[in-house]
Amino acid sequence: MPSYHPARSRRATERKGDVRERAILDTCEALLAHKGYDAMTVGGIAQGAGITRGALYFYFGSKQEAVTALVARTVEHLWERSRTTAQTDEPRQAIAAAMQRTVELWNEHGLVMRTAIDLSLTVPEIGELWNHTADLFIAAITAVLERAGVQAGTAPDQASSMARALCWMIERTFYHASQKSRDELQKASATCEHIWLISAGLIN
Template sequence: MARRRSGAPSKGDLRELKILGVLGELLATKSFDALTTNDIAERAGLSRASMYFYFSSKQEALVALFAKTVEALREKSRAAADDPAAPRDAIATAMRHTRDRWREHGLIMRVAIDQASAIPEIGALWTETAEIFIDAITAILVRAGVKSHDGPDGARALAGAVCWMIERTFYHASAVSLEALDQAAETCEAVWLRVAAIEP
């Protein structure tokens, strides 16, 4: 019997990925609230029982899809914290990566954010992701000369405000158009530069 090569995805892995892909496709045409587990199973070519083998509910599938979607954003945020480039360039890189993620997965991110209050796992994932980005923003602000202290104008407090401003701005722009996303990225970059006392 041929053995599966180490690292190669199993049939189960591939089926799980297919389910998540199908969920993403369905969300483009149907709201999450209107979507059923049967809809996902049928589109994926599975029985309802087979679907439950992988995910016990559509909520659990959404959590898995969102986790997969934000992983690259988390990695890019960690990289931004360690970016040795000048603050201006580090900010431009971070905003470009954030924009690209929203361009590619804006729908999934909006749906997940909308469901965060009803699905605690999504809320926790998004908060953890935001904290990683806040760490990066803080590091860049400190390198730009912003004082690091506990007051409302300290680097971390300002970084939190910048992070959630970026999230809301991209959330709304991604529902409008790719051009709106590009403009949102430029605006958020300008705000971040001004917070860092760097002329745009």
């Protein structure tokens, strides 16, 4: 099997267009923090990325398209970091690890994630991305619950339905906590972890 050198590979394969697209998305994330979605403009994104307005349109046709791509990049990070949750054998460890990764991601990208939630009902592409991500997490939570002994199935007291409720509870709890402080996020995580452990029958 040939050896793999990450740094060399990136230098060899990352094209100028990739660098520009990343700069555009990084600028979108920064502008969300400083201006908010409604005040963002295509001109502002282009200026922040160091390109002309015309050059930006080569990559994205509107600020909505650019923000949709930013959401896509963020949820990819979200899923990559949390992929192992469904593969961890011990349910308590899986739950603790999942909640810690969730805190980290909301600390790093909370603004993008709140924007995704806010726009998910009015921008179909973002809604589809966010719902797909939720489905992946629901499947992971379901697997943890089943390993903890919760019966498989879709009845109200069975793993699939409980996982769906836990997923949306965690999303909404973190949405509100992330607007306050990192301490509030940590408290929210502890509460959600406690409820998940009770749901799994791991504590009384």
